[in-house]
Amino acid sequence: MTDIDNKNSELAHFAFCAQVALKFAEQEGKISSLLDEHLFLLRWLVTAQKQKRFSKQVAPEIAWLISRGRKLGLQSRLHERVRHLYLSWVDPINQQPDLHRITYIIEALKNAGWRYYVLTPEEWLTGEVPSRVKGINVLMVEMNHLTSVFCKEGSQLEPLEIRVLGDLQVFGILLLEQKFHVFQVLEKTTYARLYISIDEKIPEVA
Structure with missing residues (x-):
């Protein structure tokens, strides 16, 4: 560059x-x-x-x-x-690699006051919000998931799960602007469970 x-x-x-x-x-x-x-x-x-x-x-x-x-x-x-x-x-x-565009959005949200947490596999599997996660307008991802979803060149290989506490509207707008599709799993949790994908096909989720 x-x-x-x-x-x-x-x-x-x-x-x-x-x-x-x-x-x-x-x-x-x-x-x-x-x-x-x-x-x-x-x-x-x-x-x-x-x-x-x-x-x-x-x-x-x-x-x-x-x-x-x-x-x-x-x-x-x-x-x-x-x-x-x-x-x-x-x-x-929009022409940047998928990982770059996701990072771009996360950094913009952090600048707007959102908090970003990378959870351990143990914290993620409980399905609960860890006590160290504070406030609203929070993004949570699982550390191993990040490395498996994107290849070395930054292309997305499978949908990325993100858990969100707070308002989804602006987050959704930003994802659409960056050419991502957003799917929400409707279930009774304290957070919104979202899957972010470059593919408009609805992902299979556990």
């Missing part, structure tokens, strides 16, 4: 995370006007800058957006700029 390709990938990831955070804020009722949208994105950008959430290649873009947002207010059109970055590179993202 060239330096330019790597920078474009980092910018796409940054814009993707911003879009995800905004979608969650809208879903939670935190945004009811263009001013709310502007202030949310500006605060999110400032937090991302302070916490150094993204690579040095993205830092100038974040600094420019913050400066523009503070000087021009609503006229800065922060959302339009972020959405432009996202849409400019959404197709190249």
Whole structure:
């Protein structure tokens, strides 16, 4: 990958995370006007800058957006700029290996406040949520399952099971955008049991 390709990938990831955070804020009722949208994105950008959430290649873009947002207010059109970055590179993202796209989604959710746990086989088999798993908006996977589902090149070999605590709507939207199919097993558990696949065929589950 060239330096330019790597920078474009980092910018796409940054814009993707911003879009995800905004979608969650809208879903939670935190945004009811263009001013709310502007202030949310500006605060999110400032937090991302302070916490150094993204690579040095993205830092100038974040600094420019913050400066523009503070000087021009609503006229800065922060959302339009972020959405432009996202849409400019959404197709190249879709062309990445399956494992890369799943990782892309997980990292975006973590940036939006979700928690991600890799469970041991013993924890997974109990069918219960381990005591160390805290909060809502949580993703859980089983460590050995991750290595068996994807080949070395990152292609998906079989459906990936993910257990989710929290709101599924935005997670589902992100998966569909990245060309994955989502199947939910309806059973009485405290979490949602999902299977993620590149194949639209309904998987056989235990």
